[in-house]
Amino acid sequence: MVPTAWTPDNAINVLLLGSDTSLDRTSWRTDVIIVVSINPDGPSAAMLSIPRDLYVWVPEWKMAKINTVDAHGQVVQYEGGGPGLLKQTLLYNLGIPVHYYARVDFQGFQRIVDTLGGLNLPVTCEMTDWRLKSPELEPADEENWELFTVEQKMHQMNGEFALWYARSRKRSSDFDRSRRQQQVLRAMMAKALDINMIPQIPQLWADFAGTVETDLGLGEILQLAAVAPQLGFSKIKSRFISGDAVMAWTSPNDNAYVLLPQPEEIAELVADVFEPPALNRAFQDPAVVEVWNGTIRADLDLLAADNLVWEGLAPVLGQADRNDYAQTQVIYFGQTFKGAYSWSITKLFGLYESQMIHQPDPDSSVDYRVILGADFDPCVHRVQGARPVPTATPTPIWTPPPED
Numbered sequence: 001m002v003p004t005a006w007t008p009d010n011a012i013n014v015l016l017l018g019s020d021t022s023l024d025r026t027s028w029r030t031d032v033i034i035v036v037s038i039n040p041d042g043p044s045a046a047m048l049s050i051p052r053d054l055y056v057w058v059p060e061w062k063m064a065k066i067n068t069v070d071a072h073g074q075v076v077q078y079e080g081g082g083p084g085l086l087k088q089t090l091l092y093n094l095g096i097p098v099h100y101y102a103r104v105d106f107q108g109f110q111r112i113v114d115t116l117g118g119l120n121l122p123v124t125c126e127m128t129d130w131r132l133k134s135p136e137l138e139p140a141d142e143e144n145w146e147l148f149t150v151e152q153k154m155h156q157m158n159g160e161f162a163l164w165y166a167r168s169r170k171r172s173s174d175f176d177r178s179r180r181q182q183q184v185l186r187a188m189m190a191k192a193l194d195i196n197m198i199p200q201i202p203q204l205w206a207d208f209a210g211t212v213e214t215d216l217g218l219g220e221i222l223q224l225a226a227v228a229p230q231l232g233f234s235k236i237k238s239r240f241i242s243g244d245a246v247m248a249w250t251s252p253n254d255n256a257y258v259l260l261p262q263p264e265e266i267a268e269l270v271a272d273v274f275e276p277p278a279l280n281r282a283f284q285d286p287a288v289v290e291v292w293n294g295t296i297r298a299d300l301d302l303l304a305a306d307n308l309v310w311e312g313l314a315p316v317l318g319q320a321d322r323n324d325y326a327q328t329q330v331i332y333f334g335q336t337f338k339g340a341y342s343w344s345i346t347k348l349f350g351l352y353e354s355q356m357i358h359q360p361d362p363d364s365s366v367d368y369r370v371i372l373g374a375d376f377d378p379c380v381h382r383v384q385g386a387r388p389v390p391t392a393t394p395t396p397i398w399t400p401p402p403e404d
Contacts, residue, residue: 110159
């Protein structure tokens with residue numbers, strides 16, 4: 001069992017769940033499992049995506065994939081239902097206390113996105129996967145499917161498009177899908193703030209009562225919503241259970257592909273997610289990075305800006321002096337390198353720190369300037385995208401606790 005993660009006394013952890021079918025059925029798989037932690041001090045927030053194949057000990061049941069827990073909890077009428085069992089499963093296996101949950105099926109998700117008027121989504125990594133030629137076509141007929149490519153650019157997505165983008169994994173991986181799901185959540189928050197949706201929450205609460213299932217009350221939702229405008233996307237951490245934190249395995253009972261949590265790595269990741277930033281970082285403004293698109297490729301500066309936000313930096317868009325830069329440049333205007341972000345910024349753009357140009361300027365309104373060249377690829381792999389290869393069956397990391 002992993003020790004319980006330390007969280008600030010007033011931090012609120014909300015479990016977001018997305019199921020692959022209508023919740024009025026007796027069996028489903030939970031395709032989306034994301035813990036969102038909101039700390040009003042600062043304020044700051046964090047999102048942790050949990051892979052659907054994570055193999056965990058489920059209290060009062062057995063070892064199982066985590067995406068089966070919600071449905072099982074409903075069937076056996078566990079206290080708090082499926083979400084109640086998932087809360088206990090996360091606490092036991094990952095040390096994460098969960099205070100509330102919100103669950104939606106995919107039809108409900110589409111309705112929410114369409115109510116927002118669609119999403120403006122920066123696609124930094126090109127993706128190709130199978131998609132229905134038209135949403136009303138019969139999915140069982142293979143002639144109704146086609147390979148569809150989402151190019152690297154800004155996309156306007158309606159509910160159907162956003163759902164497909166967030167769910168697809170036939171030609172990618174569950175880890176990459178976790179990144180896309182968090183992209184969509186960020187875009188939903190941005191759109192809600194852009195259209196000033198917070199004053200409409202009481203009415204929306206009534207409209208979506210049958211679409212979103214949650215143990216959050218209207219008062220708690222209003223409390224969390226009030227934090228959002230102060231938050232700023234640079235103070236939202238995005239993390240994923242992937243890489244060294246899991247080990248691919250084949251379960252002996254059903255020969256299924258699963259991911260075994262690795263206790264030490266999991267503990268380190270959980271601590272990084274749920275501990276708030278150090279005070280000297282939490283209450284200071286993030287580094288400001290001006291982005292110039294020095295190429296003829298449309299939206300490249302917007303995609304670079306999105307990457308910077310994911311790294312906790314504050315991008316602003318500038319106007320390039322020309323559009324034929326062959327190589328990307330990073331210019332630092334600070335006087336000294338103490339407390340600077342040079343390593344993370346240069347790495348983000350595929351450069352070494354030694355390649356950064358230092359031009360001290362005490363009058364500069366920005367800390368850095370990035371001039372994008374033709375060599376820039378906005379597809380920065382923030383998570384381990386490759387599907388791990390199963391190893392020989394070891395003894396499980398966790399075994400059921402002894403019976404009383």
